[in-house]
Amino acid sequence: MNIALIAHDKKKKNLIDFVTAYQNIFKEHQLFATGTTGKLIQKETGLTIYRFQSGPLGGDQQIGAKIANDEMDMIIFFRDPLTAQPHEPDVSALLRLCDVYKVPLATNQASAEIMVRGLQNGWLDWRSIKDKREIYDD
Numbered sequence: 001m002n003i004a005l006i007a008h009d010k011k012k013k014n015l016i017d018f019v020t021a022y023q024n025i026f027k028e029h030q031l032f033a034t035g036t037t038g039k040l041i042q043k044e045t046g047l048t049i050y051r052f053q054s055g056p057l058g059g060d061q062q063i064g065a066k067i068a069n070d071e072m073d074m075i076i077f078f079r080d081p082l083t084a085q086p087h088e089p090d091v092s093a094l095l096r097l098c099d100v101y102k103v104p105l106a107t108n109q110a111s112a113e114i115m116v117r118g119l120q121n122g123w124l125d126w127r128s129i130k131d132k133r134e135i136y137d138d
């Protein structure tokens with residue numbers, strides 16, 4: 001599965017700890033991240049991560065493009081709901097595209113725990129079905 005990892009600044013340590021805890025699961029997948037998040041996770045865990053631009057410089061939009069191209073299976077985005085972001089429109093656009101394309105999205109640790117355990121249990125295997133859009137079409 002292609003998994004995107006993103007965290008706003010005040011949530012980065014939270015995400016690093018989370019990825020470290022579930023490293024054995026994450027290492028079986030293709031990991032992507034916005035620039036700074038990816039750099040820090042890579043440094044702490046040694047996982048291989050493809051890094052896009054930093055969020056404020058377009059990273060969220062690059063991940064959004066992957067979603068629109070059906071190239072992203074899961075998004076873990078530890079958002080900071082208490083700090084204004086200069087690129088808030090990009091963040092909203094990314095979240096919106098997850099809904100448009102029905103891509104599983106966790107915006108906090110509690111949801112991410114369930115998603116990662118689901119990933120391990122095969123609950124996201126439907127993502128690899130070629131015609132999944134038809135299955136989930138409205």
Ligand SMILES: O=C(CO)COP(=O)(O)O
Nearest residue numbers: 034035036037054055056
């Ligand atoms: O701002 C972000 C997501 O909106 C995250 O970007 P960085 O990982 O580059 O800090």
